[in-house]
Amino acid sequence: MAKTKIAYFCQSCGFESAKWLGKCPSCQQWNTFVEEIIDKGNTASVPTWKVTSNTQQRANKPVQVADITFSEEHRMQTPDKEFNRVLGGGIVAGSLVLIGGEPGIGKSTLMLQLALNMPNLKVLYVSGEESERQIKMRAERLAPLPPEGGVISAGHNENPPSGGRAACYVLCETSTQNIFKQIEALEPDLVVIDSIQTLHSSHIESTPGSVSQVRECTAEMLRFAKETSTPVFLIGHITKDGMIAGPKILEHMVDTVLQFEGDRHHVYRILRTVKNRFGSASELGIYEMLGEGLREVSNPSEILLSQRDEPLSGITISATLEGMRPMLIETQALVSTSAYGTPQRTATGFDTKRMSMLLAVLEKRCGFRLGAKDVFLNITGGIRVEDPAIDLGLAAAIISSHEDMPIPFKTCFAGELGLSGEIRAVNRVEQRIAEAQKLGFNQIFISKYNLPSAGQDKKRMDLSRYDIEIKIVSSIEEVFSLLFG
Numbered sequence: 001m002a003k004t005k006i007a008y009f010c011q012s013c014g015f016e017s018a019k020w021l022g023k024c025p026s027c028q029q030w031n032t033f034v035e036e037i038i039d040k041g042n043t044a045s046v047p048t049w050k051v052t053s054n055t056q057q058r059a060n061k062p063v064q065v066a067d068i069t070f071s072e073e074h075r076m077q078t079p080d081k082e083f084n085r086v087l088g089g090g091i092v093a094g095s096l097v098l099i100g101g102e103p104g105i106g107k108s109t110l111m112l113q114l115a116l117n118m119p120n121l122k123v124l125y126v127s128g129e130e131s132e133r134q135i136k137m138r139a140e141r142l143a144p145l146p147p148e149g150g151v152i153s154a155g156h157n158e159n160p161p162s163g164g165r166a167a168c169y170v171l172c173e174t175s176t177q178n179i180f181k182q183i184e185a186l187e188p189d190l191v192v193i194d195s196i197q198t199l200h201s202s203h204i205e206s207t208p209g210s211v212s213q214v215r216e217c218t219a220e221m222l223r224f225a226k227e228t229s230t231p232v233f234l235i236g237h238i239t240k241d242g243m244i245a246g247p248k249i250l251e252h253m254v255d256t257v258l259q260f261e262g263d264r265h266h267v268y269r270i271l272r273t274v275k276n277r278f279g280s281a282s283e284l285g286i287y288e289m290l291g292e293g294l295r296e297v298s299n300p301s302e303i304l305l306s307q308r309d310e311p312l313s314g315i316t317i318s319a320t321l322e323g324m325r326p327m328l329i330e331t332q333a334l335v336s337t338s339a340y341g342t343p344q345r346t347a348t349g350f351d352t353k354r355m356s357m358l359l360a361v362l363e364k365r366c367g368f369r370l371g372a373k374d375v376f377l378n379i380t381g382g383i384r385v386e387d388p389a390i391d392l393g394l395a396a397a398i399i400s401s402h403e404d405m406p407i408p409f410k411t412c413f414a415g416e417l418g419l420s421g422e423i424r425a426v427n428r429v430e431q432r433i434a435e436a437q438k439l440g441f442n443q444i445f446i447s448k449y450n451l452p453s454a455g456q457d458k459k460r461m462d463l464s465r466y467d468i469e470i471k472i473v474s475s476i477e478e479v480f481s482l483l484f485g
Contacts, residue, residue: 006037007035007212008020008034008035008036009210010024010027010032011033012024012027014249015027027248034210034211036210036211036212037206075087075089075091075092076090076091076092077090078091079117079119081298082286082287082297083271083285085325086272087256087279088279088283092231093231094229095225095256096231096254096255096256097232097233097234098196098251099233099234100235100237100244100257106260107235108194108235109289109294110271110294111125111194112135112138112139112142113293113294114192115168115192116142122187122190123167123190124188124191124192125169125170125192126171126172126194128174128199129195129198130172132170135170135172141293142293169186176200176217176220176221180220183224188230190230190231190232191225191233192233192235193235195234195235195236196214196217197237199213200217215249218234218254219253222253251275255276255277256275256277257273257274260272262289263382268297268303269287269288270284270285270287270382271286271287272285273323280324282322282323283322286303288303301327301328301435301439304381305317305329305439306380311406311407311408313400313403313404314332314335315333315400316330317411318389318390318393318394319389319412319413319432319444320385320389320432321427321428321431321432326428326434326435327435328435329383330380330381331378331393331394332380333376333378333398333400333401334375334376335374335375335401336374337373343371343372344376346377347377347378348377348378349382349383349384350377350379350384351386354388354391355377358394358395361417361419361476362395362398365476365477366399366477377394377398388426389432391416391417392414392415392476392479395417395476396413399484400483403484405484408442408483409442410441410442411445412432412443412444414433414444414445415445415447416447423449423473423474424449429446429450434466441468443468443469443470446471447472447474448472
């Protein structure tokens with residue numbers, strides 16, 4: 001009989017200790033150690049996933065980099081173009097993807113909608129939080145089911161339909177051993193786990209959701225995904241701080257980490273890539289939450305720009321980039337006289353420290369007295385932007401609100417503001433200009449340092465191919481003279 005012992009785990013980083021500690025030596029957090037009962041003997045001796053004979057006999061040997069044969073990885077294309085973009089071009093075989101988000105934001109809806117619409121694939125949806133009836137009600141609301149049933153219990157091993165719809169099998173189970181038995185009988189092409197915090201393994205005696213259980217269950221799913229080349233999606237809960245619940249090692253084990261964000265009081269949801277071993281880690285997908293499910297938004301610039309009948313002060317349009325996608329966003333500023341001794345500085349969707357830097361540049365280089373003013377910044381649409389290219393648009397919005405003079409209609413900005421008041425160049429300015437031209441803008445302000453192209457011959461950028469008027473500026477004073485005279 002294996003010896004059972006007690007260990008203490010840090011709930012923040014997963015550090016293991018033989019005794020309780022007040023401060024974690026790994027992540028330096030206080031009061032994060034929790035006592036758990038573990039059984040390492042069973043974990044080491046009993047296999048958690050049936051390994052094939054070829055995998056057991058294989059022995060890895062060192063190989064030179066020049067001798068490694070490389071072939072382009074085959075990706076499963078989903079009907080959701082936004083989801084394909086965020087994953088880097090589709091689902092990679094054998095990948096382990098973790099999706100986190102606040103309760104009620106739509107994680108289960110997103111994954112069930114994906115499972116129901118995967119073409120000609122057998123999908124297993126494992127739920128540890130909902131019953132089969134609840135999932136059936138949600139599936140009927142999301143999309144009409146195929147005539148032969150569509151949502152079937154995992155106990156029935158049937159072939160997927162020959163039509164375009166996927167065969168979505170539902171299994172309400174929390175034991176990993178029972179899940180793997182059903183997987184071995186069903187042989188699905190895609191597995192969705194909702195959620196990883198509800199699973200438990202019999203090889204670990206701690207409660208479900210604990211550090212050791214989450215780590216062990218994720219390790220079992222990882223071994224299954226790599227040995228069978230079956231992609232697995234894990235839905236994860238988040239803490240009150242917005243981090244994915246469980247040890248930090250959970251995010252290191254998986255191949256891709258996606259964050260599903262958005263305000264529940266608004267209809268738009270954002271799927272953001274936090275980590276991706278198979279593509280860019282800065283992609284963004286935008287959805288609209290409807291009664292029939294999530295609808296992908298192919299042109300986010302249209303929803304991020306409000307329709308105004310008359311010009312208003314303090315509102316500008318900035319060109320930003322999220323991954324490979326250019327977007328035009330509306331930046332708003334409000335400058336008012338402070339009613340208290342200390343002026344307020346509040347930014348929504350933008351870094352507050354960078355806002356303080358912009359205010360200091362405007363006061364030092366341009367002579368605007370903003371030290372006794374309340375300043376509020378807002379990025380519309382509920383998104384957060386870290387692109388420095390919106391500095392110029394924000395500075396123009398602040399001065400527009402301060403002087404109560406509106407910015408002309410159909411004017412866009414793309415430039416980074418330096419500490420000396422110069423307008424610095426931004427990357428991929430051609431894509432930003434093309435996006436502004438596509439949406440019907442009349443003029444765009446860019447830095448003069450963007451004129452030389454990135455090529456070695458330093459040829460000047462061809463501005464004649466654009467129908468939009470391009471304003472070339474070098475300093476913030478020049479921008480204000482062109483805007484306000």
